[in-house]
Amino acid sequence: MLNFDFYNPTRILFGKDRLQGIDRYIPADATVLITYGGGSAKKSGLIDKVKAVLGKRKISEFGGIEPNPRYETLIKAVETVQKEKIDFLLAVGGGSVIDGTKFVALASYYKGNSRDLLNYAFKPIPLDVVGKAVPFGTILTLPATGSEMNSGAVISYEHGKFIVISQLAFPRFSILDPTLTFTLPRNQVANGVIDAFVHTMEQYLTYPVGGRLQDHIAEGILQTLIEIGFTTVAEPENYEARANLVWCATLALNGIVGAGVPQDWATHFIGHELTSLFGIDHGQTLAIVLPAVLEIRREQKRAKLLQYAERVWHMGDGGEEEKIDSAIEKTREFFESLGVKTHLSQYGIGADKIPVIIEQLKAHGMTALSETQDLTLDISRKILERAL
Structure with a gap:
């Protein structure tokens, strides 16, 4: 067996009716940005249920994160984070939404040109490059990528797909309710x-x-x-x-x-x-x-x-x-x-x-x-x- 380091801090809440868990793991005074994709989470009523659980927290929304999330879209979310002083992200969707949210979490505190974060190929971004990220959780609606419990993301830019990895990109928690995937x-x-x-x-x-x-x-x-x-x-x-x-x-x-x-x-x-x-x-x-x-x-x-x-x-x-x-x-x-x-x-x-x-x-x-x-x-x- 080869040498290895293993680190995975993501808390998993698995099973039916687990949405209430987000109330325990998002600070009560957090300013939350909910990220989602093409609108199915909104139309199904899931976003409204999430907002109800979040209660009196200050909430903003950013929809439209596409399959194979594009850098250009995610930069708009970064601008929202910075303008609204967001201090917690909540991704509601599948791997693309979660991947995009990871990039937003990293890019929101990055001091240089955020396109540079796409240049590390399969190597983790050093902590001295991005020393801080916006904490985030996920509510999974499409089982596929495993992004809900790892530190990687795939971001589309121009005519390529770029891998972004950082130990700061682990979700704090992930809700895995299989019933949310039925539709x-x-x-x-x-x-x-x-x-x-x-x-x-x-x-x-x-x-x-x-x-x-x-x-x-x-x-x-x-x-x-x-x-x-x-x-x-x-x-x-x-x-x-x-x-x-x-x-x-x-x-x-x-x-x-x-x-x-x-x-x-x-x-x-x-x-x-x-x-x-x-x-x-x-x-x-x-x-x-x-x-x-x-x-x-x-x-x-x-x-x-x-x-x-x-x-x-x-x-x-x-x-x-x-x-x-x-x-x-x-x-x-x-x-x-x-x-x-x-x-x-x-x-x-x-x-x-x-x-x-x-x-x-x-x-x-x-x-x-x-x-x-x-x-x-x-x-x-x-x-x-x-x-x-």
């Missing part, structure tokens, strides 16, 4: 299942380092998602299935699975370019890219692919190649069972677009990806060709 559209639930699945795979399907507990936790998450994935898409008010999805999505990226083991993230980085260039949903890009990554990188990932085949898909018979082939095909079939396409061509993207994608990867410094940093642009091209 989600079917495609968003499917995307969430895939996002949680691939988050786990990025940290699990690399190479063995003796992280037995991490492996078993990852396998448990993957098996649970396989068991409940179709059910929670088809039966949106099945509480048991949806509760398991919510908790899987949180655990998939709260630091536990990736502690002390190698991590890949090539699928995500390639997928980000597909979203930026063609507007394909994040979860859909992962369903396109992951099977192709596993096929092209099967030799580098052989040991863990066999473990994945045997422990997650319960393949006991056949030779190594047959098991690997079957495990990759089972993965693709699982995504497709959720109603998600798994080929670029199904989105009208042909081979003529691959050079454009490669140029974007190059422009964003994605020239040496994977857990071994040997996934070159030529290999990314092969992955995209296989994904056609």
